Amino acid sequence: MLTGVDPVQKAEALLGPRPHAVVIGAGLGGLASAMRLGAKGYRVTVLDRLDSPGGRGSAITQGGHRFDLGPTIVTVPQLFEDLWAACGKRFEEAVDLRALDPYYEIRWPDGSNFTVRQDEAAMLAEVERLSPDDVKGYIVFLRDSERRYHVGFEDLGRRPMHRVGDLLKALPKFVLLRADRSIATHAAGCVKDARLRMALSFHPLFIGGNPFSVTSIYALVSHLEKAFGVHYAMGGVEAIAKAMADVITDQGGLIRQKSEVDEIRITDGRARGVTLTSGEMIDADITVSNADAGHTYDRLLRNHKRRRWTAPRLKRTRWSMGLFVWYFGTKGTRDKWQDVGHHTILNGPRYQGLLQDIFQKGKLSEDMSLYIHRPTVTDPSAAPEGDDTFYALSPVPHLGHDNPVDWARMGEVYRQKVQAVLERDVLPGLGAHLTEQLVFTPETFRDRYLSPHGAGFSIEPRILQSAYFRPHNVSEEAEGLFLVGAGTHPGAGLPGVIGSAEVLDQLVPHAKMAGQE
Template structure:
């Protein structure tokens, strides 16, 4: 293959995608002695964690919180750097406020006594259930996050070995079903079961292992990076460049080149070829297998298999700035969850029926109460996020026709908490599932890749080491352990354990073929 990159020591690794999973992978490989090239079609790093700038406002496009900061600190430390010297991370208190249509609220904090008081304020009889829920969450964190989430699950025998523990922890039960066993009050059932929505999962079908998020919040807090997640991405790029690596923007990979069963590099849409000893894809797993390996016969991840997966929901996100409102709406903090009149019914419309509903629940992000860099002095920056069906359903929403009407519905809900905001808008930007499909090449415009159901997690999920070619690896939301900042950073940690140092052979054997599930 004619290439613009020559093979030489240290060995060359190409990373497809400058999302946080790809950047973390590049840092890990750089620390192992690889010469790394990161390729990304966008004009700035971060992938879903990148940002747009309009009229003095910075719109953080994707994730807004950091829940397990030690993962970043460990990553930086393994590269000989200090995360806190590179990123200004602020602890938030409270974490977020949940609001219901009847006017009741629940404020989530790190302090256990404060949380116990919040539970008692809504439902005194549920305090004991809360105590049990915390213990349940901690047990699932120890097993699901610190154990399974930080090692590869590409061997079938690894899955078989942990099945008894899955059974003991009732992984077959959904998050919502588990919360219902611990809380009688429907509001508390929602408050302690909605978290899978942050990683693209249906709380009524996603395994109860994901109640571990409650332990993450309690143990490590909820944090925000000044400058947004984009500032973390930019700091990662600086580490990569200091290691001798290179991050190229405006470079879209069209195909992974396979020769005699081994990944040998990539070909860009421009026609340029880049040779590599390792290829790591941070592109969506569906895009990787269906598009980037379209000319290579697949053993496991065939088009039929990827088509049969359940995908996470889509997202409608309205980013807007407001003039002179910094001293207004004082009861609206950094994170607010505004519930609609339905919970289970709305989730079913989104995930099962694929139906765009008239009612909605909103996540409202107001970073300007914490971060002065996000808006002009005296102004505010917001985003309002509504989960919606992805584009893969029959009769999927036509967002070209629906976007304006849906924006009016969102605005009506927002008026209940930030009245008069429309008269003060100074900048505005909207993203629908169409934009996730076109900007991030996300199958069906899904917000978080493959949904984390039990039969789409661990061994059942696309593996970090690919079955389809030697020297091909996957990181990011679509692979193990899953979506969310902790998940994508952990996927790079798993990669670091799979890939040998650059001085050693770089093409491990293809894992033995496993029986279809």
């Protein structure tokens, strides 16, 4: 008799064990993939080298300050709702998501500013205040961003793009929308004010792309913000990662932290499992890599002859910029700096020139632009009572350029420059209130996340490095090997990595237990 036995165990006792899926990396793409595989009936093991789930979406707590290490906003909550629903659960019961209003404020050196909200009337008023002559052009841009959303996100972004036929079907739409133009060029064709052009074109930086070279399809982000809002998860994105881990364990899956994969084992052209750095071998029926696509092919498949993603091919690949992130806590400032909201974008004196230094010249500039995150505006739990938690993020060159930045030497020098800019422009008197602090440089991203060249967002989403031209979700290098996460289709950012698991779901069949037809 099998009374009192878990239904999954009962089924396995009657029909045999479930097929085993190994997921490399407990980043958000890996966790989402594990959830979907568990829902399909697989026995799932997630292997991750860090000490907690979430990858870039994890957090570090110091002195009562929770530093959200990576993404801070949720723009398409429906993706999470669909993910939880696929597992027979409700996302809203697991995560407390708060809509933000305003979304963020953009500031320029001349003292002008631009506040972004969901309400269209409020946005039209902002545009008219900043540049009255550009109201009509802004409306054109907004309507066009909706068309690009339907093509780039709902169509191409939510289905596999690994066959040539997928590319051929997409080409007419790309031609019609002039996807060959950069988003910066597209914005310049709609509005005249340089500040407004920046405000409408900077979004690709959040997924590692240069607005002056990334396809104009990414104008779709403006529609995403307007249609679905910008949200914050109470407890940070770490709270989402922990809730995802709970679903996986509820399904009977296993998450092993501090377990680093050294190699994907290939036999007779098929992925058979992995070998850990400890020497332990784990067999699998399918293997899913949430490690960076470059690391997957260059390191984890180093002993396997590759057809497409060879070492020379990866060397020619254009990578996203690096990130310098200063996480810091302040004492007794909850009622100080009242004009600084949850998200602030602080522009330096240059836009295109700074981006050329970062993406093309590989030069650490004297000037900078900063993204400032102050979660305590929405979530007081991010800091001790009365205190604040911040991070200031500066895009910088990755480590793959000639003469890369020596961050061991320059890290503190640059941090002091960041602090000086913050004290001058947005947080006067900051130094007197500093308590806990932590710095991440591109070297941290290289060593902590095994990101090639310390890139912040894997492969840059240029037009010939997107969709079909990106590493495919189903690997052409070995059967039974799949890729998810920022370096594969559809790309970086929370919608992209969660979407990669949705694409995986379309590629992997339901599990069949031994004895099933």
